[in-house]
Amino acid sequence: MISYTIDEFCNRHKFSRSTYYKLQRVGKGPRTMPVLDCVRISEEAEREWIAAREAESRQPVAA
Template structure:
């Protein structure tokens, strides 16, 4: 597994599976991001879908500093997580403390 990780470090383009491995995400999440317009920009060589190292860098920067649609989705996700955390805290209190 370490040899595979090292082999992924110096490529100019990555398959979807390699990209997902490099970025600790599932293929399902990758496809969801692409569908939302928030994924890296892929290109095709025949039937093969690849992501360049440059597209990966640009995507990482966009995720670190979201704007537009990405910022809206990030804000909604943060609000949802906050609501869930609040509900969990209220649900875990003893009945007499409510």
Template sequence: MTRPEVTGRKADPAHHPDAYSIREFCARHRISSQLFYKLKPLGLMPVTFNVGTRVLVSREAAAAWRRAREAATQTANSAA
């Protein structure tokens, strides 16, 4: 599928993929893939699953990760 910026068509705002590749997840959340792989063993990244050789992050896991990061930030700010 050709990207909207190439075709001139507007992206469908209702289209939300059910799963992201690591690269897509990182781009969507504006973090580097290096940071993803650094924090993954520490349990600070979302749960992933494999489909064949691909590693994916579900939309639900991404949302849960965002909530967890927000809660951790609020807890850290409250303690300070």
């Protein structure tokens, strides 16, 4: 199984670590898993996160 650190995930998606934490705060960040003293994001969690963001972009914006 491949997984990414927070920094690797941010680099893959071209946003800052602070943006990552903002997404997590509002419930829009990827699932994470603790591995010893590190937080990792699995490939599966990344795929789910992308699918959720894509689905969200297809929703009509409330007025």
